[in-house]
Amino acid sequence: MLTSLYVEGQSWFHRVPVRAKLAALVVLSVALFAMNAPLLLLPAFLLCGALYLSLGMTARQAFSRVGFVLFTILVLAGINLFLVPLPQVIALILRLTTLVLFAAAVTATTTIGAFMDEITILLKPLERVGLLRAADVSLALGLVLRFVPDIFARYQAISEAHRARGLPIRPMTIIGPLIILTLKDADTIAAAIDARGFRRQ
Amino acid sequence: MNTRDLVLIALFAAIVVVLGLIPPITLGFIPVPITAQSMGVMLAGCIIGAKRGALSFLLFILLVAIGLPVLSGGRGGLAVFAGPSGGFILGWAVAAYVTGLIAERFVHPGNSEARQFVGFFLASVIGGIVVLYAIGVPWLSAVTGTPLMAAATGSLVFIPGDLLKAAIATLAARTIYAGYPLLPARA
Numbered sequence: 001m002l003t004s005l006y007v008e009g010q011s012w013f014h015r016v017p018v019r020a021k022l023a024a025l026v027v028l029s030v031a032l033f034a035m036n037a038p039l040l041l042l043p044a045f046l047l048c049g050a051l052y053l054s055l056g057m058t059a060r061q062a063f064s065r066v067g068f069v070l071f072t073i074l075v076l077a078g079i080n081l082f083l084v085p086l087p088q089v090i091a092l093i094l095r096l097t098t099l100v101l102f103a104a105a106v107t108a109t110t111t112i113g114a115f116m117d118e119i120t121i122l123l124k125p126l127e128r129v130g131l132l133r134a135a136d137v138s139l140a141l142g143l144v145l146r147f148v149p150d151i152f153a154r155y156q157a158i159s160e161a162h163r164a165r166g167l168p169i170r171p172m173t174i175i176g177p178l179i180i181l182t183l184k185d186a187d188t189i190a191a192a193i194d195a196r197g198f199r200r201q
Numbered sequence: 202m203n204t205r206d207l208v209l210i211a212l213f214a215a216i217v218v219v220l221g222l223i224p225p226i227t228l229g230f231i232p233v234p235i236t237a238q239s240m241g242v243m244l245a246g247c248i249i250g251a252k253r254g255a256l257s258f259l260l261f262i263l264l265v266a267i268g269l270p271v272l273s274g275g276r277g278g279l280a281v282f283a284g285p286s287g288g289f290i291l292g293w294a295v296a297a298y299v300t301g302l303i304a305e306r307f308v309h310p311g312n313s314e315a316r317q318f319v320g321f322f323l324a325s326v327i328g329g330i331v332v333l334y335a336i337g338v339p340w341l342s343a344v345t346g347t348p349l350m351a352a353a354t355g356s357l358v359f360i361p362g363d364l365l366k367a368a369i370a371t372l373a374a375r376t377i378y379a380g381y382p383l384l385p386a387r388a
Contacts, residue, residue: 002218002269002270002271003270004267004268004269004270005268005269005270005277005278006268025279029283065278065280066280068274068276069276069280069281069283069284069285072284072285072286073284073285073345076285076341076345076347077345079347079351079355080345080346080347083347083348083351084346084347084348088346092345092346096283096284096285096344096345099283100280100283100284101280102283103278103279103280103282103283104278104279104280106279107268107277107278107279107280108268108278110267110268112267112268112269115266115267115268116267119263119267132202136202136207137260137263139207139211140207140210140211140214140260141211141260141263141264143207143208143211143212143215144211144214144215144218144260144264147211147212147215148215148218148219151212151215151216151218151219152219152222155219155222155223170226171226171235171237171240171369171373172369172372172373174223175220175237175240175244175369175373176373176376176377176380178216178219179216179244179248179373179377180377180380180381182212182215182216183209183212183213183248183249183377183381183383184381185212186205186208186209186212187205189208189212190203190204190205190207190208193204193207193208194204199204199207
């Protein structure tokens with residue numbers, strides 16, 4: 001039900017370690033916001049665009065992933081036309097589009113497993129001061145992936161029940177039962193986790 | 202944090218994912234369909250409280266960041282944070298926290314039903330609208346260079362829809378509070 005946005009592939013960008021990609025994303029965002037000249041931003045835009053399109057996605061796939069964000073950028077650029085000078089608007093479009101394309105490239109070439117390994121390392125300092133446990137974060141993530149299909153099936157059952165009774169499907173009559181039925185499972189699930197000794201408590 | 206709190210946090214994040222999968226709700230009297238997911242912040246704060254609600258949304262944000270298409274319309278990945286509305290998504294965690302704080306403060310089991318409605322509505326409006334926009338709008342202005350005043354005036358278009366969401370979230374939260382109360386903060 002939840003397929004990750006990772007794209008199988010063997011491009012060179014797939015082989016770059018996650019940490020390097022995330023660091024590059026941070027450096028790029030700082031650099032892009034420091035640059036204002038469209039002439040400097042244009043090469044960056046072309047490079048990131050070429051990188052994004054070289055990852056082995058069809059044009060339609062590539063567009064559908066970033067289309068919505070690009071649309072909001074264009075809408076805001078349209079509004080900005082009336083408020084700020086034209087070169088700034090061009091810089092804005094190039095800067096944000098470049099950043100979005102690079103971010104989408106990182107997402108498309110990194111598996112969930114690789115991200116989680118990196119996050120576990122990033123959480124280490126918090127774990128040391130006793131704020132949270134990295135293992136808890138992975139456990140919670142696993143629980144979400146495990147229960148989304150169940151909750152969706154429950155949503156479908158509730159809407160069928162509405163239909164069987166000839167009731168219109170309204171948020172008010174759906175959200176209540178959906179949330180109560182789901183959260184009522186919490187005790188059982190927590191007991192099951194503790195029984196297996198996952199959290200060593 | 203005990204295991205039950207951890208499970209509640211995860212289950213609520215999963216509910217928010219499912220709210221993004223169900224088709225947008227159309228109401229007769231306004232033209233724009235409402236995505237159920239955008240009520241998630243208000244619901245999280247009002248139903249599982251400040252701390253668990255905020256952690257639930259941090260988990261949800263993590264799901265988005267590692268490339269799961271959990272936002273309504275199947276969006277996700279790091280690109281949404283790089284876009285102009287990234288501040289609204291990061292702001293969800295804070296908004297859920299404030300919503301929860303207000304709900305915990307004003308809604309008690311002994312209150313009259315009307316007072317509970319008022320408490321949940323206030324919490325949803327202040328946390329889910331005021332706080333969220335206070336983070337999202339300056340972020341948008343900083344990222345796009347749109348003057349802050351213009352960005353703020355422009356966002357007023359969304360306020361009527363948001364008030365309607367707050368009303369729906371209030372009704373839902375009060376139903377759940379009557380049926381299966383979890384708000385008394387334990388996390």
